[in-house]
Amino acid sequence: MSFKFAPWPLPANVQAGWTTRQGGVSRAPYGSFNLAHHVGEPASTVAANRGLLRQRLPGAPTVTWLHQTHTNRVVNVTAADPQQGQDGSYCTAIGSACCVMTADCLPVFFWRADGAQVAIAHAGWRGLADKILLATLASFEPGSRIYCGIGPAIGPAAFEVGPDVRAAFNHWPGYERFFQPERGKYLCDLAGLAADQLLSAGVQRVYRANACTVQNPDLYYSYRRDGQTGRMANLIWKLAL
Known part of the structure; x- marks a missing residue:
């Protein structure tokens, strides 16, 4: 299966989900549904996979791809700039899909309760x-009832980090x-940290896929596990009802 729909109670006009590494035309080490141009695979292969992806999405939305550089910049899909580092997007229109690519990092989905954004x-x-x-929550109108979901990502049993990573969160209460x-280092529950931030900021509820990219090599790409590898796409979009 090349695309998994999020098993969360979304508004009737909202679709969300993520790709797996299956069902595409990529060869090893990207086998077989890599969607990223920056990992070293021929551009024609990536373009073919992106074409397959759009065909498989209800409503065939236009996917807005970001230039991800681990920033805290969030933009409207209409303002996405391939020359600028941007790691989040939002949309109120029908026909455009917000998208981020991952291979261990958290893909975090946001939706208004009424499906407006x-x-x-x-x-x-x-x-x-950072x-x-x-910053993504700030793109919604004040007072909006917002729900979130966290897709497949590196799990707490696999994400070993040093004291520097732990220190980066010492501003967050209860981090x-x-x-x-763990053996002079730490096992980090990144999804737990994310959920805590969201709930503390007023999000109504945070759903979780509870799928570790590192521990599921048949389904998911993992940079930490494999080094040279592909990327999954995580998407959320609005349908016309």
Whole structure:
């Protein structure tokens, strides 16, 4: 299966989900559904996979691809700039899909309860420490009832980090409980940190895929596990009803 729909209670006019590494035309080490141009695969192969992806999405939305550089910048899909580092996008229009690519980092989905706006953010530990999730929330009108979901990402049993990563979160109340000591380093629950930030900021509920990219090599790309590898696409968009 090349695309998994998020198993969360979304508004009737909202679709969301993520690709797997299956069902495309890429060869090893990108086998087989790599969607990223920057990892070293021929551009024609990536373009073919992106074409397959759009065909498989209900409503065939136009996917807005970002130039992700672990920033905390979030833009309307109409203002996406391939020359600028941008790691989140939002949209109120029908026919455009917000998208981030991942291979261990958190893909975090956002939607208004009434389906009027959707958004998505790419959150590695740097972006999370720099409050990209709060920047994405700021794109919604004040007082909006917002729900979130966290897609497949590196899990707490696989994400070993040093004291520098832990120190990057020392501004966040209670951050210590998301870092478990392990042989002089720490196992970091990145998704737990993200959920805590979102709920503390007023998000109604945070759903989680609970799928570790590192521990599922048949389904997901993982940069930490493989080094040279492809990227999954994580998308959220609005349908016409």
